[in-house]
Amino acid sequence: MSVVTKISLRNLIRQKRRNILLGICMAVSMCILVLVFAFTSGITDILFNKVLVYMSGHIRIEMTENTNSFKQIIRDTDHFMRIAEENVEGIGEIYSEVGAFVRCLGNGKTTNVVLIGMPVEDLEDPFIQQMKVVEGSVEDVLLNTEEDTIGLFQQTADDLNVKLGDTVKVRLNTFSGQVQSAVLTVRAIAESQSMFMDMVAFMREDRSRVLLNMREQESIGIVMNMKNMENPASVIEKADKLHAALKPDIAGITASLISAKGEFELDLFALKTDEENEALYEDFFVISAGDISELATQETGVLLSEQKARELGVVPGDTLYFRYRPRFDETDRTDELKVVALFTAKSPEFNNTAFVHEEVFCNNYFGYLPEVEPAFAKDHPLAPALVLQYILLERTGDSDAYMKKYQDLRKGEWKGAVLDVSTMYETASMVISLQYVLNFVGMAAVAILFVVILIGVINTLRMSIRERTREIGTNRAIGMQKVDIVNTFVSEIFFLSLISCAVGLVIAFGLMQFFSMFTFDLGKNPLTMLLVEGHLHFVPRISLILGSGFIITCISFCIAFFTSRKASKMSVADALRHYE
Amino acid sequence: MNKLYKRIAVKLVFSFLFGSTLWALPTGSQILAAIDRQQEMSADITAKVKITQQKVDQGVRILQCVFYRRDRDDAFLIVMTAPDNEKGNGYLSDGDNMYMYRRNTRTFQHVGRDENIGGSDASMGDMESRKYTELYRVAKDAAGKEIIVEETLGSANIPVYRIEVIAKVSDVKYPKQVMWVTRDKYLVLKVDSYSLSGTLMETAYFTQYTVIQGRYIPLWQKFIDRFEEGNMSIVELSGISLNRIDDYVFTKPYLENLSK
Structure with missing residues (x-):
């Protein structure tokens, strides 16, 4: 020293x-x-x-169908989960949301709660782990197959005047807007935590899917929460990267076209027939019979190649059917088509292709995603004239821009899907x-x-x-x-x-x-x-x-x-x- | 002459014996089509609407508005006249777009079909006219027979058909309804609406039908909430006119001007 x-x-x-x-x-x-x-x-x-993390998540993927009635649903949750996991670093947890805002009726008292579906196998879920159940148990809610059960926070239980073992009635709207109701037995009451958490009630995910009329692969959103939030603004960069990875492909259906003469497999795409796109498709095919303008007005209209029309034995004005196997359904999907015009393909690649009206395409494709989707290069000159798998909304920086984006979206009548990637800076500003x-x-x-x-x-x-x-x-x-x-x-x-x-x-x-x-x-x-x-x-x-x-x-x-x-x-x- | 009498007598006997087949029930699609025809306005309509809404935890609330509807393209305009906090607010659908107007801020906002009107249970989507035949089909029993029953309704014993309908499309509010329809004019008197799980959610009564320019219009409608007992809404129509409405009515400036 x-x-x-x-x-x-x-x-x-x-x-x-x-x-x-x-x-x-x-x-x-x-x-x-x-x-x-x-x-x-x-x-x-x-x-x-x-x-x-429970209100909006750090990063969200949301999909909406039919911009006017705003059906919020992701049809192929696993697909988007995979993309998110591959492109977002530092994810602490990622989960798909199944839930709804419900009107809950207890013993003479009512309140609104957010009812979420919890996966049965996920008793280690952070949401479950941080809950202090004071009456009943989480297992009684999630592992109970005998009855429809619900777990509540104490504050909500008090608001509804219910105790363990009592029943509550719930009223909600399914994702498509149908009124749904159920009677659920209270099997867990957890200690109140905060105003936000107390609004949440939980039940088995499989039962909540039945209530919401949703299939196994469907969800209302994908939520990502980061491991380390010392720098909250880092989620913006991560969301931008995910957004870039979610660029949609051209939507298509590999289907069988059925006429009296036979059944032929070909690729279906939806063609936008406005003037803007007319110049695009003129480079690839010439209308040889019928009137292509009918494709804009005829909701079941189909535009076929001459070669395929000969094989099917149909001419403009004839009716035929198409059939395909949906990705998540056991039964085939079939719908009617009306031939409005025939074309001669300048390039042989289009001989095995048919173009249909947006309406008939969207009604089938978005509700029942095809098992096999034909590939169509995104940079093909004709691509702008075809309907995409979904419209990817632009990223926004704050909640005002985010709200404006959705306001603008409501102005349209797009029946297909719209995908959005958002962060808490937009959804929970x-x-x-x-x-x-x-x-x-x-x-x-x-x-x-x-x-x-x-x-x-x-x-x-x-x-x-x-x-x-x-x-x-x-x-x-x-x-x-x-x-x-x-x-x-x-x-x-x-x-x-x-x-x-x-x-x-x-x-x-x-x-x-x-x-x-x-x-x-x-x-x-x-x-x-x-x-x-x-x-x-x-x-x-x-x-x-x-x-x-x-x-x-x-x-x-x-x-x-x-x-x-x-x-x-x-x-x-x-x-x-x-x-x- | 005897032959003629005999022929008539035979016909009468046949009519008596097989009357039930000669006077068979109409099919479900016939009844639904008839209801659609009755409800199809095929004329513009202007009416004053009073909604008395009773909620268990909120008491009674009265909403009043003026309703304009153009038949040609389903455009409609609603201008709130009461209560004071809603007065001057409006809702406009020009056929393609739906707007909500707020008098305080003098702003129009794009809204969807799920937007409620004046804080009531009615939504913008409810104002759109959609045909029963497009939304529903008549349910069938185990034997494959359409569920249509002849019975009487209420203390007045009004002869009605009771039909059970189920939704054909997924975006309809109630997936199942039971309707009581008069046998003579196919006027809907009562509707029980069920949730997807089959629980009775709402009972609606349509009474005081009046004929205006050849159209039957229920002046008094009552909607009883079966989920939350004690909640109900009464809709009363008055000042109905089926005269043509000028196109300028279904515009933003007109709504703005009305609200001043």
Whole structure:
């Protein structure tokens, strides 16, 4: 240990009262910083990891059919899950949503709840894990095959005036808008958590699918929650990457065309017959019989190649049928077509292709995705004239742009599917704004308090060093160099701030424990959202703790350095004569 | 002459014996088509509408509006006249697009079919005229026979057909309905609506039919919520006119002007 360090440590012990008071100030500063940072991090943690994950998720994939009535459904959930898993890094959990907003009727009381379907096999699901069931059990809800069951949070159970074993009636709309109802037995009641969580009720996913009239592969959305949310804005980049990976292909059906003469397999595509696209298809085929303009008005119209029409033995005006095997159904799908025109293909690739009206195509394709879809190059010159697997909506940055996007969508009459990738910045911007505001208010308050305390610390430190000017003069008189003088004081303050920060940290953790012990019963006050099970939630982060210590040490170091350097520069005689 | 009498007598006996076949029940599709014909306006309509909505936890709320409907393209315009917080708000469908107008902000907003009107249980989609024959077919019993029963309704013993219909399409609100339709004019008097799981959700009564320009219009309609007992809505029509409505009525400026 160098002499300078020894002197510094000895000085710390020698001036007990002064150093203890100074140390207390520093410890309080550290304590306040750590406490406030932990509190704001706690709020961020609650909002991002306990509210948003269930409310909107960090990233969502949603699909809507029929833009006017807005049927929200993803027909092939596994396909999109796979793409998401391949393209989004750092996914903590990914799941498909099956649920609905339902009107719930208990014992003479009603309320609205969000009823979600939980996979039977997934008892380790984070949602289940974080729930504290106080009556009944999750297993009684999810593994019960004898009856339709439901799990509620205590607040909802109270609102409905129901107890374990009672029944509740639910009314909801299926994804297609049909009215549905059910009687469910309450088999689990969990401890209330927050306003958001209390609105949620859960039941077996397979039973919820029956209620919602959804098939096994269908869901209303895919939700992704990230593992690490220290940088929430990173989800935007991830969503952009996923969006790029979700570019749709041309929609097509490999089907059998059936006429009196026989059955032939060919590829069906939906052709947009507006003027804009007319020039496109004229490059590839010439109309040889019938009127292609009829394809725009005849909802079951089909445009066939001459060669295929000969094989089928049909002419314009004739009726034929098409049949295909849907991807998720056991029975074939059949529909009627009316030949409106024949074409001579300039390229042989189109001889085995038929083009149909958007209406008949959309009515079949989107509700019953084909098992076999023909490939059609996306960069083919004719591609813009054909219907896509879905319309991929542009990414938006905030909720206003997001809402406008959907407003604009409602103006159209598109019967097919629309796919959207969104982040919590669009779907739950209110919660994020709330987080910003709370963080800002917290930081502003602590900044003011910190500055006030810091001024006191700076002044005390400065005065303490100035008071010791004669000591500096004595040290200089016996031969101590200027640099050693500075080093002694700097080391002394450094050790003092280090010890003070450690003490402040211990006090801060003690206070966090103390404050967390109180239970706040705010009823239905929205502020319950900021509590976890009625308790304040602190999340101390190492980076912020180290940062706080660094700030205090740095400030102390600077004050000690400049003040002691000024004193060390004085002549020995002046320093010895100095009097405060 | 005797031969003629004999022939008539034989015919009468046959009629008596096999009357039930000669006066057979109409088929389900015939009844549905007849209902569609009755409900088909084939004329523009203007009416004042009063909706009395009773909810268990909210008490009674009265909504009033003026309803304009153009037959040609199903366009409609609704202007709220009561209560005060809804007064001046409007809903416009020009056949392709549906808009909601808010008087306070003087803004139009694109809405979908699921948008409710004035906070009532009625939605924009309910205002669209869709034919029963396109939405429903008559249900069949185990023997494959259409469920159509002759019975009487109410204390007045009105002779009716009771028919059970099930949805042909998926985007219809109620997948199953039981309807009581008068036997003479095929006027719908009562409808029980069931959920997908078969639970009775709503009972609707249509009474006080009046003839306006050859059309039967129910002036009083009552919708009883069977899911939440105690909730109900009564719709009363008055000031009905089937005169042609000018096209400018179904425009945004007109709605804006009416709301001032």
